[in-house]
Amino acid sequence: MRILHKKKLYLPALSIIAAALILLGLISISTYRNLNREKIKIMSFAHRQASMLLSIIETSARTDPCQDEASDFFREIATHEDVAYIYLFNPQDRITCHSDPEGEGDTASWKWENLDSERTHSRMIQLPDKTRVYEIARRFSPQQSMDDSEAFVFPTNRKRDLQKADSGIVLGLRMNAYDSALRSDLQHAIVMAAIVIVLGSAVFFFIFIIQNYYMVERTLRRTQDYTQQVVSSMASGLLGIDPKGKILSFNSTAAGILGLEDPGGSDLRSILDFQSLGIQEVLNRCETVTDREIRFRKPDASIIPLSVSASPIRDENGGCRGAVLILSDRTNIKQLEEKVRRSEKLAAVGQLAAGLAHEIRNPLSSIRGFAQFLRYALKDRPKEQEYVEVMIREMDRINRVVTDLLSFANPRSAELKPVRVEELIDHVVRLVEADSRAKKIDIAFDVSPGLGEIPLDAYQMTQAFLNLLLNSLKFVDPGGSVEIAVSAAEGKKEYIFQVEDNGPGIPKENLAKIFDPFFTTRETGTGLGLAIVHKIVENHRGTIDVESPPSGKPRGCRFTIRIPDPAGETGKKREEASR
Template sequence: MKKYKLLNTITILLGLLSFVMIIALGWFTYENYDRERTLMENNLLQEAEFIRTSLRAKLLMGIGGDLHQLRDYVERLETSPFVKHILVFDKDKNNLLGDEKYTYTEYPDNHNEHQKVNFDSEGNYVFTFISELTIHYDILTGKKVEKSDQGIKYTTVIELYANEYYEAQREDIRRALGTGLLLLVIGLASVYFIFVIRRYYSVNVHLQNVQDYISNVIQSMPNGLISLDKTGKVETVNRTAVKLLGLEENKVVGKNIHDVLPNCKSEALGQNNSEKFEQNVECHLNDGNTIPLNIISSKIKNEIGEDLGTVLIFTDLRELKSLEKAVERSERLASMGRMAAGIAHEIRNPLSSIKGLAQYLRNKFEKDSEDHEYASVMISEVDRLNRVIRDMLNFAKPHEPKLALCNIEDIVSHSLKLTESELNEKKINIILMNKDDLPTVLADSDLLTQVFLNLFANSIEAMDENGTIEISFSEEEQFVIIEISDEGSGIEEENLNKIFDPFFTSKSTGTGLGLAIVYRIIENHNGKITVNSVVNKGTTFIIKLPKSN
């Protein structure tokens, strides 16, 4: 853009300079014309003065009275190409010398040393010089004038050709007009080029803005984009592709795509002949990670259909895969929930009869008898089965959350108080890292209390005495995050994907519904729960709940 601005400035200055030079040329031409006219008139006047002086000298030398000799002398003077006529008139305006066809009436009234330039009948420029000449004798008779101090006055008319002077002036004017016209053309051309350059500059600015806009659009795309030339070398790569594929932009451009992603095997990256090709692949990145990708390749062609290269669009399928798994899990849990509800209803009624009969028999037997003890065990087992059935029903048809603004730190503190006796019994140390100005969440405090009680119970059961439970709070974009870490026995890696499934448990006791209910409650709050665990080192549950805003 700088060179366009410089060129525009130079053109403007050239145009202004041309117009200034035109004005200056006009002024100097006028001054030169006026000066040459004055010089011309002075030269003609000097020449006329010289002829008049020469004529007067001849008359004073005494050739007066001999008209033939005077006429010969005048005719010799008229042979000069610059002299048209030399005329002498007496006081009565009679033509004494010169062409007799000229009369004084053709000239203005007598004025001493009158001079004028005009056209003659032949179209010549003629300088006319009229002056008085005083002689002390009569030039016709040669007789001296007596008793007269002033002498006889004669009028001389000298006409000189001024064509060469005016032709030189016209030539100067033509040259000035030619130069002025040239400068005018240069000035107008400069004005034209100013508009052209401004238009060119405007078009280039517009094209640059369009290019920047397209570049920003490409860089801001949520999908990765890489463009290749005809040989498969990388031309451009956007930020999303750099981040998604773990690339370094300055080290990618100019390399072949197979050298950039050597472990990502896809026909979309090859030299296929399809106009458009789409494929889902598990792409092995250079950093060792593997991610699911949807790759679309599309040919780039010019207006006549020639192949210019290929554009590759990379879509990260990790979130989609996660959603698919979540949907699959939800469908599986819903199916298991419906089955569990049916089973629970079928079992609950017989259990009520069994418990009633067991209570009746226990009351019939002696308290210390073996039969009384058996009846008590039957009642205890029926109660345990009823608790299992209650959990199954809670899982199958969870309570709809009664949402209200909640302080998540208060809910966690309340849950810790409810488990205080179990914590003290095992001498569990609690590290609670509260966060200032933690946003509120829109949640059901009773259901979240059930979540934390279940997680705390699992941590307490997984640890020996003098263990530690660490609870921290943070926020991330639209979520409040709660992390609960313990120093328990951990979870086997192959079981991490199963612990939220109903009826899955690695403990000798338990229904396997606790964490499934926890997952369902968090899910009903539009939240997320994940787990990280290392065997013999501990487990961390990470809960994300939406902020109230």
């Protein structure tokens, strides 16, 4: 990953260098062609200028009778800044007349036999002082278009030589001005090329900058979307807060845990206790806090076990500029822990029941038989017969305990069959009618219309409701009431059974123990009634909860059983498939 990242990082720079080199090559070729074209033009202009001067010199030499000395005339011509020299040479390649008298008599740099009478010859040479000179040479005939009356008035011998023999004439032009112009063009071309390269590189650079900007923006957007999806799909709640405790960011899980639709901008201090959870310590000292657990009351008054972990967000100076909080609803974990704890206890009870139940029941039957015989034998002795009756009742109670133990230790699986709940509840109420009438306790039940038949194990659910009703009747004061309600959740995914009374309720410290085997607050109780109810509900893959007192009421107790309806879920799936 790092190598790929570096390649991406160097790619724009390499591309800019490559583009600059290509642009430099194109500009170099174009500049070379332009300079070469300018050079050709300059040489052509120099050739035309030299030819024109040479023609003027030849014409003057033939027609100007006022010039009496060729050397003076040549020197005057050579005073022009562009003329380096001018001279004549004879067929023996000896200079006969030169603009510089010191050059007369020297050997000419041109060969007579190399000169063509039909055309002008030219070449570029360099003088010892590094001056470049453009030479033009051709044959010169003073006799051409010239008679004696129009000839120059030269000294006799010189004049005779010029008139009787052809000569070669050579004109040298200094290229300083042309070279200066060429250098200016070259410098201008170099400057313009540099400007074009800089501008072109800048254009490419900004193109890459803009491209990288959009690439980074697209990557950032994808990263943000991915991060948002990851945060939204977290099973735990995530909150971001500033140093003052204001919520800056959150995911849907956190909003659900806190029971708020939109907690953004809310003051978390008014929702959670910063001191007990250690959040204030995180903000003040930039220290991490993990798994601080509290019982959190949500806005709907429900209480959940809440685990909070907090980590500081540090700035570039190491200071704390906020914190990230992870909220975990530990309700399911607590339920699982409770289920494990209960399973361990139930396993112990099962082992105890399996080992002792049969050993107790067999001698107990014999003892009860002898007690019944004694009750018949002592029918004329009321005092002794009363003792025997007590013995029989206590043995019956021991037998019920053994029966409950066997039922609890070896529960049969639920045999689900369609049951009309209204008939089942009515049957259970009739079973306890005598007890409720004796204490003048009113029992009312309400079954939501349209429920129809529910898949239940009628025998087990009858036992469960009977245990709950008997438990309520024992604790409710005379003249009290017990209410039974049956309803279905939306979509009939589960059925809800509630048994509520207005008795004194269950002490808070006992709420977590009431479903434990052998836990009871009554001297005559076995402590297995609610444990059996819990086992029956588990056989139906349901849950049972208790509230004491119920929400919004000063006293009482409410048991809520939730049983899923596989038939309802199957029917819903079939209905969705048919659509």
